[in-house]
Amino acid sequence: MNFTDGEYTLTLGGVRQWVRVDGARHDTVPLVLVHGGPGGNHYVFERTAGPLLARERTVVYHEQRGCGRSDAPADVRAYDVDTLVRDLDALRSALGVPALDLLGYSFGGGLALAYAHAYPWHVRRVVAQAPALDLTDPRLVECQIAGFLEVAFGEVRALIEAILASHDPPEVRLERTWQAADLQTVDHFLFHDPAHARRNRAWWRESGLVNSGLMHRVVKARPVLPWQALAAVNVPTLVVVGRHDRNVGVAYARAVSDALPRGQFESLEDAAHFPDVETPETYVEVISRFLADER
Template structure:
């Protein structure tokens, strides 16, 4: 156990705690390493396994925590409306469970929306923030309509139909053509989604508030990352955030789409570690 750590004590080795009961549900999580705690929030419609390259590549230098958000992976998937406020409070509850007072929060895509809501509700618990392949703007009317249609598709046809829609959006053409292992990993994560989680996510994303006015008030060190070929949240969205958050850095990951941490894990980890190692 790590004693007298400013970030809270790590669990005893050999005594894993894979679940936390938070806000009336069970959240599955994984952690590895000691020191600076870095909490990773996955995107839609994935789970904590998307962060495997980061857990493997950075846990010798930091305490890496990954979580299955409600509705995903091994966490509970209650049938009810989900909100970004609820997701962010789940994350705060997990930090309480782990005894973590201050963390670096890394959010990708939907995880970035949750991280921005965490800034609104729990900013005092942020040591630093990493927003990757996400956007601050709320959905347009067209975007909300698209989420409604995807929910109907999921209801009628199941996760396989969502996978067919999402995989070409999540991965760049090079990955789709030359990295079948990553494609298979993404396929498998989407296949595990339950309908309640899919619908809940889509409602939460469609109803999230505009976070652009929030950006100038973010005071913690911030890194914005984006895949060079990201389609859902392109470089222009990343630049908007990095330009408006005081002192924010921008990292563009070449030869990657919406999931640069899986498509270019070494480049992603190097860029992330440069930022983490610069923190006091």
């Protein structure tokens, strides 16, 4: 790989996209980080698990088109999964390497698996943290609704219960639930420890980065990766999830691992949807051990 540590702007798929390299001195297979959202960024990961991973590995942060510090495409429809997968392969080509390790979280976990499905010869190993394969999957909808009922109290809970009692389709009820939940409820939904939720939200404010919502509207139209396609992702894959994850859920994450020919599974204690924030040392230890395994 010809890149040294630092920030870069690379034109991938005709769009200028933000990339940062850390740990280039290790000269390992690049570990490309694939963020979630859809429409998110790596600002928080740069301050939690990222630097710990870079102690031993070459880490490449990439913010997808229209996300974080990357430019948006001229066509608001140009956020489909096939395009995002091609952007990742353009990044691999720009890095000058035959193969990547991938670490994707949430939506990014599904996108990493979609890349491994499309380009298995360019992938050494995949880490999929709480991967979401289909943003409208009834199992994910049910998991999130149950999660909000678990953490909501008082007037917010009453409002959510009224929404859930309506005759709207489940995905509409879930969208209305997200809109009805206050910040405290959302933080409790996403995190096991409220202190980590407050720290995470402070980083969000500090970053000044905004999710436009455009990517979400495009990618939810079809699965990131059809469930049946998992059987063809024949690369070593670690599926990792926080034991208290209410956004994707342990059962769903384990089902993804079980459907993969070479899947492994780890559930991390004392964490919900963001173990990289809540238990970064344990999270990195588990991931580093998997990436170092040459079997």
